[in-house]
Amino acid sequence: MAKFDYYSVVQCKNSGNIIEVLCPGKDADVSQLNVIEAKTSGEGxxxxxxxxxxxxxxxxxxxxxxxxxxxxxxxxxxxxxxxxxxxxxxxxxxxxxxxxxxxxxxxxxxxxxxxxxxxxxxxx
Ligand SMILES: [Fe+2]
Structure with a gap:
């Protein structure tokens, strides 16, 4: 299951909207969200x-x-x-x-x- 931290950046699987988590919830339903991990190297x-x-x-x-x-x-x-x-x-x-x-x-x-x-x- 995805876990949010303060200021995690996530994407809605349905709409594609990019969302920033200001304050992570205790039992939030995150099934429709992907946490976007920051890249530090590689292509681009x-x-x-x-x-x-x-x-x-x-x-x-x-x-x-x-x-x-x-x-x-x-x-x-x-x-x-x-x-x-x-x-x-x-x-x-x-x-x-x-x-x-x-x-x-x-x-x-x-x-x-x-x-x-x-x-x-x-x-x-
Ligand atoms: Fe770019």
Whole structure:
């Protein structure tokens, strides 16, 4: 049986909707949902794996060492930075640049995630 954690990303098997779990339920019926596991390597990595750079007053996250397309039907919908357990998000739309800067203090543990509308969830 699927198990949700805080901020799990799941997909409805019927509608295809992508959903983020804000707070996992104790006995939720998850039979119609698939947990989407974040990819960290493999096919598509050069255009999808987030790259984190420390900048003067925060962190910059770029999607891919090769810039990801931001077309109407294929784009990065959201970039997240998880810094010492705090989640920061930047939602994007077609035509935007596939990167985000988060103005936050330096953290010990920093991870980035992004969601591509075609190629799914990726994590640094
Ligand atoms: Fe993609």
């Amino acid at each position: 990595e050069p255009k999808h794996k987030p790259i984190i750079t420390r900048v003067d007053d925060g962190y910059n996250v770029k999607v891919g060492e090769v810039e990801h397309p931001m077309d109407e039907d294929h784009y990065i919908a959201v970039i997240e930075l998880i810094a010492d357990g705090q989640i920061h998000k930047q939602y994007l739309k077609p035509g935007d640049k596939p990167e985000a800067t988060f103005k936050i203090p330096e953290a010990d543990d920093v991870v980035a995630r992004e969601f591509c509308t075609i190629h799914g969830l990726w994590q640094s």
